[in-house]
Amino acid sequence: MHDRATDSELMRAVRDGDLACLGQLFERHHEKVFALAMRMTGSADAADDLVQETFLRILRYRESFRGDARFTTWMYRLARNVCVDHLRASGADEIARERWARDASHQEARDQGAHERLAVLEEALRRLPIEKREVLILSRFHDLRFDEIADVLECRPGTVRVRAHRALHELRKLCRELEQRDHELRSGFDAPR
Amino acid sequence: MNCDQASTHLVDAITGNLPEGVAHEIRDHLDRCPTCRQEELELRALWSDLGRLTLPAPRADAASRFATELSRPVPADGGSGHPPVPAGPSRQRGLHRVRRLAIPAGLAAALLIGVALGRALAGSSDRPGLAGGDSRSQFLLLLHERPATRAIAPDELPRVVAEYAAWAGALRQEGVLVAGEKLTDDPGRWVVPSPDGSHARSGPESAAGAIGGYFVIAADSYDDAVRIARECPHLRYGGEIEVRAIERL
Numbered sequence: 001m002h003d004r005a006t007d008s009e010l011m012r013a014v015r016d017g018d019l020a021c022l023g024q025l026f027e028r029h030h031e032k033v034f035a036l037a038m039r040m041t042g043s044a045d046a047a048d049d050l051v052q053e054t055f056l057r058i059l060r061y062r063e064s065f066r067g068d069a070r071f072t073t074w075m076y077r078l079a080r081n082v083c084v085d086h087l088r089a090s091g092a093d094e095i096a097r098e099r100w101a102r103d104a105s106h107q108e109a110r111d112q113g114a115h116e117r118l119a120v121l122e123e124a125l126r127r128l129p130i131e132k133r134e135v136l137i138l139s140r141f142h143d144l145r146f147d148e149i150a151d152v153l154e155c156r157p158g159t160v161r162v163r164a165h166r167a168l169h170e171l172r173k174l175c176r177e178l179e180q181r182d183h184e185l186r187s188g189f190d191a192p193r
Numbered sequence: 194m195n196c197d198q199a200s201t202h203l204v205d206a207i208t209g210n211l212p213e214g215v216a217h218e219i220r221d222h223l224d225r226c227p228t229c230r231q232e233e234l235e236l237r238a239l240w241s242d243l244g245r246l247t248l249p250a251p252r253a254d255a256a257s258r259f260a261t262e263l264s265r266p267v268p269a270d271g272g273s274g275h276p277p278v279p280a281g282p283s284r285q286r287g288l289h290r291v292r293r294l295a296i297p298a299g300l301a302a303a304l305l306i307g308v309a310l311g312r313a314l315a316g317s318s319d320r321p322g323l324a325g326g327d328s329r330s331q332f333l334l335l336l337h338e339r340p341a342t343r344a345i346a347p348d349e350l351p352r353v354v355a356e357y358a359a360w361a362g363a364l365r366q367e368g369v370l371v372a373g374e375k376l377t378d379d380p381g382r383w384v385v386p387s388p389d390g391s392h393a394r395s396g397p398e399s400a401a402g403a404i405g406g407y408f409v410i411a412a413d414s415y416d417d418a419v420r421i422a423r424e425c426p427h428l429r430y431g432g433e434i435e436v437r438a439i440e441r442l
Contacts, residue, residue: 020375
């Protein structure tokens with residue numbers, strides 16, 4: 001398959017038996033899948049494994065790829081399902097959120113000042129429920145429109161719009177709460193004994 | 194437009210999903226409403242900050258790891274063709290599930306050539322070709338398969354992938370690699386003359402001697418092209434390479 005072939009052409013070739021084309025698709029897109037998995041799970045090790053699992057699902061379910069569909073939408077759908085399966089399998093999301101909340105390194109990062117706001121934002125993003133977090137991630141970090149996200153999540157664009165609206169407002173609220181908590185912690189440390 | 198409507202459309206606007214024809218209305222409202230304008234500033238700042246969050250890079254050996262997983266043997270209880278039971282997040286369980294895929298022998302070898310090509314030819318708009326003033330000739334390197342070509346142990350695959358990628362990538366950097374393709378693993382078709390006109394029949398049954406892929410390179414001479422071909426990892430794994438000059442018309 002020519003190196004200028006579109007993603008859909010490559011995937012159709014994979015579907016029709018030319019499995020070497022999967023290597024080209026992997027090279028083109030595995031960083032995107034990693035970024036999605038990393039944002040969803042907060043763990044680079046997990047994200048590395050989920051990249052592997054996503055492309056294996058692409059191979060396993062290659063027959064279900066519709067030739068007229070956009071490859072990245074289909075790939076994101078599989079990747080998102082892989083991430084959600086991982087998070088829900090044994091409460092990994094809850095564990096990660098709790099761990100994040102008490103992880104001293106994040107507290108330390110916020111205390112450094114320069115990165116304080118971004119460290120708070122990262123923690124707030126991790127604390128969002130999956131259904132809100134994934135909409136923000138796909139919109140902000142993968143530049144998908146609401147109708148494209150709806151295709152990934154297999155829901156209506158209106159549902160995505162509502163979730164995005166609630167997610168952004170909840171994110172701001174979480175940031176404020178975390179900043180307030182940090183402020184109180186610092187005040188406690190600074191108080192005279 | 195009232196504040197509730199503006200609030201709803203504000204997120205549409207910030208995320209780039211504002212319906213056509215609404216932009217003017219929401220801008221009018223924001224000009225008149227300091228509360229909503231403040232809301233817009235805060236949410237836009239939040240959206241902007243999200244874009245500044247950084248990520249670690251994926252593992253450098255992700256592609257070779259994938260090829261390795263595909264090459265692992267199917268266990269005795271695997272390969273039934275039934276969908277696997279979803280596994281937990283454990284890495285080992287996940288990889289065990291991988292092995293249940295009945296991957297045909299040789300698939301990983303095909304994949305790694307595809308990975309090497311994909312890596313070397315990615316962003317092909319600046320790919321070196323033969324410009325008008327380039328005096329070099331083009332040569333076709335045909336990668337013939339031999340049974341030993343595919344006898345690559347799973348543990349060796351990461352290194353083999355890296356070798357193919359390094360070879361093709363270096364050629365590209367040097368302005369030598371013009372094109373490359375991995376051919377499919379089926380026997381192909383032979384078109385032969387017949388009294389009734391040419392027709393196709395299936396290719397040879399054996400994969401031995403089949404052509405697995407090709408590269409087109411730019412070189413000064415046959416000697417130069419052979420020198421380049423000798424560096425190809427294909428030779429180290431039992432394959433053979435046919436070098437043919439491409440005639441310039």
